Amino acid sequence: MKVLVTGGAGFIGANLVRLLLERGHAVTVLDNLSAGRRAYLEGLPLTFVEGDILDVELVGQVVAGHDGVVHLAAQTGVPGSLANPRRDCEVNVIGTLNVLEACRQAGVSRFVFASSNAPLGRQSPPATEDKAPLPISPYGASKLAGEGYCLAYHGSWGLGTVVLRFANVYGPYSAHKSSVVAKFFKDVLAGRGITIDGDGGQTRDFIYVGDLCRAILLALESEVSGEVFQIATGVETSIRSLAEMVQEVVGQDVGVQYGPPRQGDIRKNYSAIRKVRRVLGWHPMVSLEAGLRDTWTWFSAQRW
Numbered sequence: 001m002k003v004l005v006t007g008g009a010g011f012i013g014a015n016l017v018r019l020l021l022e023r024g025h026a027v028t029v030l031d032n033l034s035a036g037r038r039a040y041l042e043g044l045p046l047t048f049v050e051g052d053i054l055d056v057e058l059v060g061q062v063v064a065g066h067d068g069v070v071h072l073a074a075q076t077g078v079p080g081s082l083a084n085p086r087r088d089c090e091v092n093v094i095g096t097l098n099v100l101e102a103c104r105q106a107g108v109s110r111f112v113f114a115s116s117n118a119p120l121g122r123q124s125p126p127a128t129e130d131k132a133p134l135p136i137s138p139y140g141a142s143k144l145a146g147e148g149y150c151l152a153y154h155g156s157w158g159l160g161t162v163v164l165r166f167a168n169v170y171g172p173y174s175a176h177k178s179s180v181v182a183k184f185f186k187d188v189l190a191g192r193g194i195t196i197d198g199d200g201g202q203t204r205d206f207i208y209v210g211d212l213c214r215a216i217l218l219a220l221e222s223e224v225s226g227e228v229f230q231i232a233t234g235v236e237t238s239i240r241s242l243a244e245m246v247q248e249v250v251g252q253d254v255g256v257q258y259g260p261p262r263q264g265d266i267r268k269n270y271s272a273i274r275k276v277r278r279v280l281g282w283h284p285m286v287s288l289e290a291g292l293r294d295t296w297t298w299f300s301a302q303r304w
């Protein structure tokens with residue numbers, strides 16, 4: 001399959017393109033390098049196009065000739081959406097519409113959309129596909145709009161869209177990220193202790209990027225369309241126990257400080273993964289400990 005990965009120079013993209021190439025797919029990456037790094041793709045046999053998903057003409061040209069698109073390019077977090085909700089809307093809503101519309105016009109058959117649990121907002125956990133979305137951040141609202149357009153392009157024109165709601169993803173190629181696992185490893189490498197926001201009792205569902213990319217690949221290669229799936233482990237881990245595991249993995253007691261809680265931080269967040277198990281036959285295979293070891297191997301080999 002000829003596969004276009006938007007945002008392919010980012011964290012998840014850098015891992016995904018390697019898996020796609022291993023599977024024998026031909027890969028094109030479209031990325032404006034606003035967050036991702038060209039160096040993550042160095043030496044890989046793929047076509048790289050530096051450009052923006054808001055450039056309608058360019059998107060049309062790049063999408064043409066592909067069989068499938070994995071749409072990762074986005075404004076990727078709640079803080080960025082609070083700082084600039086208009087930009088968040090432009091990139092995540094209009095940008096997604098641009099890519100979908102180009103797919104419709106070019107007759108692309110498969111489209112996988114990177115969503116998150118943010119559309120579910122104030123719903124209590126576990127996150128499931130059948131709970132009504134109640135976003136509490138502009139990021140949640142823009143991802144929900146993206147989900148809506150994906151389902152609408154399936155409903156109106158039969159485009160083979162699948163929406164995947166990723167939990168907290170961690171793994172190699174995340175040096176530019178401010179997610180908690182990347183932050184803890186960067187804290188260790190910088191020689192400062194780990195800082196936990198709040199009391200550390202807040203919980204998250206951490207999924208290894210290799211497991212996540214297998215789910216994206218399965219969705220891309222399947223014939224399932226017009227569906228939403230939670231992609232997670234179903235396991236709840238507190239930030240305090242994550243900090244303990246990180247110290248075990250790096251083999252030193254680096255010291256833990258507790259800072260003020262982050263404003264608006266959700267106390268509990270994890271997902272139920274019954275639907276993806278049943279429909280796509282996917283389940284996570286990498287334990288948190290093994291995934292953290294892999295991630296640490298990558299981080300500790302980087303030049304800072």
Ligand SMILES: NC(=O)c1ccc[n+]([C@@H]2O[C@H](COP(=O)([O-])OP(=O)(O)OC[C@H]3O[C@@H](n4cnc5c(N)ncnc54)[C@H](O)[C@@H]3O)[C@@H](O)[C@H]2O)c1
Nearest residue numbers: 007009010011012032034035036052053073074114116169
């Ligand atoms: N990492 C997670 O834990 C997580 C969780 C839920 C959802 N997601 C979603 O997964 C996707 C990938 O996330 P990631 O963690 O790899 O983030 P990332 O920032 O590493 O990757 C996003 C990539 O998109 C590119 N990009 C941003 N705006 C663009 C634009 N206008 N035009 C072209 N390229 C653009 C960036 O340069 C970057 O390389 C995003 O859609 C994100 O919202 C990620």
